[in-house]
Amino acid sequence: MDLKQLLGQSRGRRSMLQALGVAAVGISFGGLAACGKGEGKKLANGEEGRLNFYNWDTYIGETTLDDFKAATGVEVTMDLFDSNDTLFAKFKAGNPGYDVIVPSNDFVERMIRADMLQPLDHAQIPNIKNIDPAFINVDYDPGRKFSMPYTWLVLGIGYRKSKVKTRPDSWKVLFDSDEYKDRIAWLSEAGDMYRLYGKYLGKSVNALTPADIETISAMMIKQKPYVKKFHEDDGQDLLMKGDCDIVLEYNGDIAQVMTEDDDLDFLVPKEGSQFNSDTLAIPKGAPHPKNAHAFINYILDAEVDKKITETILFPTPNAAAKALMPDSFRNNPVIYPPADVLARCEYAKFNEKLQPLYEEAFTKVRAA
Known part of the structure; x- marks a missing residue:
């Protein structure tokens, strides 16, 4: 598939909400309060088979969530937000129940200072090895203690x-x-x-x-x-x-x-x-922290991230995934x-x- 075909599949990360003519404050796929199919089912890690994901719109692969469920048994509920301000405001009074969020780099720093993010256990995220080293020791989160890179702009x-x-x-x-x-x-x-x-x-x-x-x-x-x-x-x-x-x-x-x-x-x-860089982070008080680590590790898989990148069409910091992309994408001087x-x-x-x-x-x- 060449670049033009890839780009023809998708538009920017806010496009769906703009098409609907609404803000993403309460948009939900399944609803956070809804009972997921995995509720009550205990996994080998001791957690129920659920995960609550707070993401930008059009910012995940077409089958990523279903594929993750097939691989792990974890049902993902995804809610959408349309700005970092909305994201930050959502957590000012405490975590309303999310496991993984997607803050941009400056808001990672802001949320760290506000004690909103949980430190990551890198032992549970072995796919960190796929990330380009240039995206590991960044000023806003040295050593990636609180966030993993998802995209950059x-x-x-x-x-x-x-x-x-x-x-x-x-x-x-x-x-x-x-x-x-x-x-x-x-x-x-x-x-x-x-x-x-x-x-x-x-x-x-x-x-x-x-x-x-x-x-x-x-x-x-x-x-x-x-x-x-x-x-x-x-x-x-x-x-x-x-x-x-x-x-x-x-x-x-x-x-x-x-x-x-x-x-x-x-x-x-x-x-x-x-x-700018958008990241994957676990907010403090996440109800399913082990599932959250597993989800982040899954997204950092080379093949998984390749499919995501082919959908959302922003540069990936995942060197292993980038290596799998067509030359027309990897060598495009606008994208990279x-x-x-x-x-x-x-x-x-x-x-x-x-x-x-x-x-x-x-x-x-x-x-x-």
Whole structure:
């Protein structure tokens, strides 16, 4: 199967909820409160044959949950969420009954600080051996004590080739230029916007100060008249519909629409960018911690992760699974940017002091 066929099977991780026109706060496949078929049946590990999974939409293989049940006897109930904020809020008052969750990297750090995550027992996750070593010792969870990598993403510029004079290799076209007036779309997430502006100014995404936020806010307000829309992670759709010509978006999202429209492309600007990674974690108070470890280990199996990747179409940190993918996927520079490009990118650390400043300042920018 080639890349175009793979990409034709799926869209972004939020696509199903957008199609339904609802938020994922209460969407459930089976319902957390519903009685699973495995309830009451004790497994060899002493737990009942159930597992409660809290996941992004369209972010699992088509048969993964059924295959796991066939292999282990564990019935999986999957509920959906549509943002890390929703996920975090769900656990502020304690674990409502979930065994495995999928927080993004900065929220892993935030949940660790809030004592929301259970330490992982690596002895129960032997398939950690399949993970690329580059994804093990990460700043937000050194040694993977609390999370296992599931996917990774990088922010960059998606654009329509026929509408740009030259290949837009700098954040300048989005952040500091009137060249594409009223044809630009920014992300609506405050932290990402300020951190990427910081990259444009030559700073680390993790080295901004309150003074930098003021400087960047003034730059944003100056640039805002040229921005057509602040989008909710659907920049690829704005390109497809012709509403915008240049957008800030994730590599996987643009890679999907590139197979539908040859006039679209993606790049990581020369100044560098920000990584994101979605992870598998066990929240404190998980009712089935042994099943949770078994489920995470199952997903890290090379063949299992290959099937998941073929469905969700985001880069996998699973080196063994990646090795099984077709060359058209593994060698695609949009899905897997070259090493020299990735060397200029960083994971954003959760900053408890700066996050409210980002949000407050961005609210003022949008109201200006």
